[in-house]
Amino acid sequence: MKELTVRVSRFDPAKDESAHLESYTVNINEGARVLNVLHVIHDSLDPSLSFRYSCASGQCGSCAVRVNGEPVLACMEEARDGITIEPINLPVKKDLVVDLLPTLEAIAFLQPIKDAKLPDKSTIDAIKPLKDCIECLACVSVCPAVAVTKFLGPTAMRQEMRLALDPRDSGDRITDAVRNGLFTCTTCQACWKVCPKEIEIPAKAIEKLRAHANRKGLTLPRHLEVAALIRETGRSVPRTGVTFFEQIGEVLEPYGPVKATVGFFIGCMYNMRQVQSALDAMEVLKRNGIRVIIPKEQVCCGSPLIRTGQLASVDSLKQRNIETFSSRKIDTVLTMCAGCGTTLKNDYKTPFKVIDINELLTQYGIEPPARLPIKATYHDPCHLMRGQSIRDQPRELIRQVVDLVEMPSICCGSGGGVRSGNPDEAAALGSRRGEEIKKTGAEIVITSCPFCEFHIAGHTDKPVKNIATVLLEGYKEKDRMKGTPQKQ
């Protein structure tokens, strides 16, 4: 037996105006789960504690709760001292019990055709991974789109895809999915990162449904425009000024000895919109011994097409980009756009290694910048944190130059074609980010994605800066204090 203390969210609508945390100290067995802690509290300390459970073995999806803010199944998550147990983010009925029924009832069901027959093996194999869902609704509870728009949620889309694949179903699932919010998903990946069954809903359902929608002519007009632009120019944004490529040579030599050589995949946004961020990043790389090769025939990575289900020209983009770097025998390709990075890593099969700038700089270590007397908060780009599992590296860099105040990691609303296709939703999510930023009391917002930089800037009065820019400011301050002239 061991003793531990946990805090549990308590709320009785008959008595309480809002939820509060109650602390309990319990004795539990070695290896006990969160559910066992709840049982001990209910059985020996407070029989009024309400929580839902059934199978206690991860198979029924009754007991999803948040532990330290993260949704988990109470029956599978090991109990630890000091944890906080709260309901998942759905309407709370009492204590840890949330109202699952409205969401469950809205999930589509199969409507059999007459004389339905067993599908063939390849169809079964395609459907199977989508059927592991235990409808715990952890995904719905973290979905940013559900919070601000009419979207039935990730698992409802998983089910639409499962039905769309099944020849026994008579429904028009693509039209239904579009009506139920298919294009409101920002592909932030929050849903499947909390899924106890690890069902990759954005890639395996949302993007697939969007591809079906494309074939049915249901792609949003703004998304069609982006696809047309890529077809014409190879870039997903129109030219508005001098590009990054026009200001820089094909090879950038570092100031000091070469620690590493990388090819640089710029991405449309850094090449044509957030150009200064990219220039700042080059300066930081030069100061840190990174030799950068910048082949200029590279084109859009295809992410705006893949996320919106417009796959027709994606393969040719992939081929051209891969050829661009492999023909130069480049073995490591650097990305600084979170969206391009996640696409190259997850949607491409590359003969070279793909590395994000935060990974690269922390891997080789950086020259210490001067500390700036600034309080900053960091916005995790979805396609960096969840798409590439890069969470700690940006923080490691930021803490070397400014004070960091954390805020919850939530999508800013710009991804998945939502900023162009559903601007109201994107604005609503952006405003939520603005509020979180305000709560931190930070003077600047740092991030590491051009879409996030661009979008968040419209929803906060604080400056939004790229990590590279802040590092460069640290170097400039260092140079100024030393009295040495700035390197150009």
Add this chain to the structure above:
Amino acid sequence: MLADDVVDCHVLVIGSGGAGVRAAIEASQHGETVLVSKTIVGKGGCTTMAEGGYNAVMREADSCGIHIEDTLKGGAYLNDPELVRILAHEAPLRMGDLVKWGAVFDVTDTDEIAQRPFGGQRFPRTCYAGDRTGHEMMTTLVERLDGTKVSLMQEYTVIDLLMDGEAVCGAMALDEKGRFVLLMADSTILATGGGTKVYDISTNSSSGTGDGYAIGYRAGAELIDMEMIQFHPTGAVFPYDARGRLVTEAVRGEGGVLRNSMGERFMQNYDPERLELSTRDVVARAIATEILNGRGTKNGGVYLDVTHLPREQIESRLPVMLEQFLKFGVDIRIHPMEVAPTAHHIMGGLRISTECQTTLPGLFACGEVAGGVHGANRLGGNALADTQVFGRRAGLAAGMTGKREKAVDLMQIEQQQDRLDAFLSGSETPAKVRVQLQQAMWKGAGIFRTAAELRDTLRMVTNLSKANIRAASPQNLAECCILQNMCLTASLICRSALIREESRGAHVRKDVQQKHDAQTSPFGHTFLSQSREGIERREADA
């Protein structure tokens, strides 16, 4: 006012597992149907946890005759042969329903439903969806249910049946806040599942508390073979709080081997022909014997090993097992599992006709709460088939029953309300009583039994059932009712186990010497009701 709410319908289905949902789907074609469930439909019950599979004759090379023989032999010839015949013949038809409704069972390279070998069967007859077969069935059934007009009352706990004289005319229930609700129906179907939660170590979900046995018994129904408790050979042993969690028979079906702490493949000593794929009663006793004789692991189990199988096979056929054990720190691709027997299934239950009619007019029963299908030991894979075959039959028969005038006897409602009021002024913590009950049952009514231990256990259970348990608030009332159901179910198990003075299938009486085997046994079903109890004698021997 009679109650906080009154519902009137043609068919009332109590329970939302595989049998209850199947029954409701069928009944809804014949009139207004209400399904009441103490959990969210699709999440409660044990069907959704069922892992291994569904037995059905699907191939030319197999036959219903062999399925019947296997089931009767596995059941130690205590099964009701007519129910077995129906099970074997209708299991493929009900599988056809599931397929038509969208079930995603695994298929072979030639696009036929795949089947794996399970214990005690001479043909690989067990259809499956990985090791989440029951979950696949439940999602399919709930989707079909969504397509019917069945009204769902979710998270309502039925506490007793409503009587109109000798006939059942509905049920009394509590909602999640403890409010009293009357449900009136022309026909009522009990599909409440099993009750091995009365044991300290059990595979069951939170709903496996024996409510249906207790509710049926209190209403006057007759139950048979309640001593027949299946101890599944392979339950988890670590961590302590996960003890009893099911480790599917599919692990052995896929080729898993059992070894004791000396590394011996001990099944060679118990059933050299069928080895690990012997019937569950035999394997459970073998494991229990190895552990009792000091050849167990330090966590009190034996090893179940699949490390010799290809990783891909483990990952695709046993994904739930892999995931669960990984969560508890064991990678079954590299290390053996540790397992020990766990209370799994109650073969006994309400006596039913082939149309699932119980001994009470107006009351039907299907699924685990009904007795007779599985005899003295159930074959793995026959329970899921049972839920569908008899769920449909119960729904059909109940639905076809005519409408009738229902006169609710007000006395029973007053009595019920007095019972509930008493809980609110009770003094003992239900959890303490529950733990004592579960430990007493595990110790005294487990795998190996004697009359003396059973009598002691029955005495303890009877005392516990009289405990002055306390509901801290109206929302805790259901918990008290359920605990009393557990106590009553436990007492039915002990009483039946005392009545059956022989070893048969899952029921082993160490204190009884016998010359007969299962086939020559002079005994038939044990039976219990409020008005009589005893054991049937076979006509040939009478």
